[in-house]
Amino acid sequence: xxxxxxxxxxxxxxxxxxxRNKFFAYMTVLGIVAYAFIYYVMPKTIDETFEIxxxxxxxxxxxxxxxxxxxxxxxxxxxxxxxxxxGVEEGDFNTGIV
Numbered sequence: 001x002x003x004x005x006x007x008x009x010x011x012x013x014x015x016x017x018x019x020r021n022k023f024f025a026y027m028t029v030l031g032i033v034a035y036a037f038i039y040y041v042m043p044k045t046i047d048e049t050f051e052i053x054x055x056x057x058x059x060x061x062x063x064x065x066x067x068x069x070x071x072x073x074x075x076x077x078x079x080x081x082x083x084x085x086x087g088v089e090e091g092d093f094n095t096g097i098v
Contacts, residue, residue, distance in 0.1 A: 048072050053093040055084045 019025045078084040088096040
């Protein structure tokens with residue numbers, strides 16, 4: 001007997017057993033529909049850029065420059081903690097690091 005015929009027979013048996021119990025049949029169909037709905041509702045593109053506010057003294061400026069060259073990270077340096085907190089609270093930045 002060919003492997004395809006064996007697999008087809010097992011699949012037919014499993015599907016017939018699945019639809020014997022109405023609860024499992026409804027939940028399976030509902031799960032597939034919900035998955036398809038969520039797939040089509042999700043956005044086509046995403047913004048993977050993280051905007052980070054950073055308060056760093058002068059001694060860390062070279063590290064700041066190296067990290068800001070990375071793709072997907074935008075770092076804005078602040079001169080005071082107060083200005084950094086204001087920027088984060090207003091929603092201009094995803095996070096702030098002191």
